[in-house]
Amino acid sequence: MTINDYNFCVSHHADHLFRFILKHTQHEENARDVVQNAFEILWKKRDEVDAEKAKSFLFSVAYKNMIDQFRKQKKVNLVDEFPAQIKIVNEHKSGLKEILDKALNTLPEVQKLCVLLRDYEGYDYKEIGEILSLNESQVKVYIFRARQTLKNYLVSIETVL
Amino acid sequence: MNINRNNYEEYFINYMENELTASERKAVEAFVEANADLKSELELFESTKLEADNRIVFKGKDKLIKKEETKIIAWKWNLNMWSIAAMLILAVGTGWWMFHPSDDTNQLSIKSEMPKSDSLSNSKPEIQNQKEERILIEKKSIAKGVAIKKIESIKINEHHDCIVQEIQPKLDSSYKRIIASVNLQNAKDSAEMIIANQDKIENKDNANLSDNEIVAVANKKSDEHILASLPMKTNSTQRQIIKALAWLGGKISGNNSNDGNFNIDLGFAQINHKEALANN
8 A cells, every 4th residue: 555545544544443442442542552553553564455455454453452452451351242231220311322332331342343343334244354353154143142232222221211 | 034023133133234135125124014013123223223423533643644755755865965065064164264264363363473573573483384384274275175275375365465564565665675786586585595594693783784794694505695796784674575575485587687677476466676666
C-alpha cells in the first residue's frame, strides 16, 4: 500500500477502530494506545499489506494487541460462555441504545467482538473470522448466540417495564 | 427445511442478519403474517442490531498521518544543503575573520604600526614584523585559495593606503633629494641594507650621520652600493622614506640622469621624480 492508502486508513478507519476497541476496553487511554500501535504496525508493514485488506489488518492487529493487554490483566476469557445472569435494575429509564450497551457487556468477549464487527463495521462472517482467527461457522454460531442473548435481555426489560 | 415454530429463531436471526435469499426472506415474512404473536419477537431481534456512536472519535489522527515521501526527501535534501551552506559560511567567515580585520581595526593597527616621524628610525622590529606578517599572510592566502588571496591583496593595499597617508607628505618634500642625488638601481635593496645595518647606524647620531658613513655601513653587507653616490647627508626623514620604500617593496626605475626623470614604483602608486620636482 502507498502512503496515500495508509493516510486514507487513518482518516477513515481510526475512529471505527477506536470505537471498536473502546467498547471492549472501556478505557479510553488503553483504546488509544491499541489504535496507535495498530497504525504503527500497519505503517511498518505497509509494503506487505494490500490496501483493500488494510482495514481488516488494522482490526486484526488491534484485536490481538487488545487481547494481549487483557491477558496481562487477566480480564479476558476467550472461551465462549453462557452469559452471566442478567440483572435488571431501573432499566426503564434508559433508552434502547443504552440498554443494548449494557446487554452487550453481558456477552462473552468473543460474541461481543463478533457482533461489534458485524454491526459496527458490516463485516461478513468470513471477514470477521479472519480478523478474530475463527472459522466462518464459529462466527455464525457466536453471532447467533449473541443475538439470542441480546433479544432475551430486551425481553426481560420489557417484562420489567 | 422450512420455517416453523421450532426453528423460527434461526430464520429470524438470519433475516435480520440479511443472510437469507429472497425466497427465504419471503418465507419468513409469510410465517410472521401467519404467526402474528411472533412478529414482536422478530422486531426484537432486529432491535439487537447495534449502532456505533459516531460522537466517539479518535483524537490524534494528525499524529498518525504520514507526510509525502517526496516532501521528506526534499526536506532531507534541503537540510543537507543548509548544512553545506552553513559550513561554507562558517569557513568563509572564519577565513575573513582570520585574515581580514575590520576597517576600523585595520586603520588603528596600521596607525599604531606606523610610528611618528621622530620614532620611525627606531621602528626596525616593527617593520620586520610587518614584513613577516605580510609574508605569512601571503603564504596562508596561497593555501586558502585565490579568493582569500584576493582579500589579502586588498588588505595589503589598505596597508599601503595607510602608509601613503602617513609618509606621503614627507615623501613629497624629501624624496626628490634622495632620488635626485643617488644612483639608485634598486632602492629597495639599498633600503634593506640600511635596515639590516640599522643597529649600527642607530648607535650613532643619526642626525649627523654622514653619507659616506651610511654608505660604508651599507656596503659592509652588500656590494650593491646604490647609495654610494649620495652627495648629501641623509637625515632621519630620508631614511624613514627609504625604510618605507623597502617595506613597500618600492623600486626606482628609469633614467637616472641629471634630468631627474625617475619613476618610483611603490606597487600601489607610481611617482615620477621629475613631475614631483615640478610640483614642488
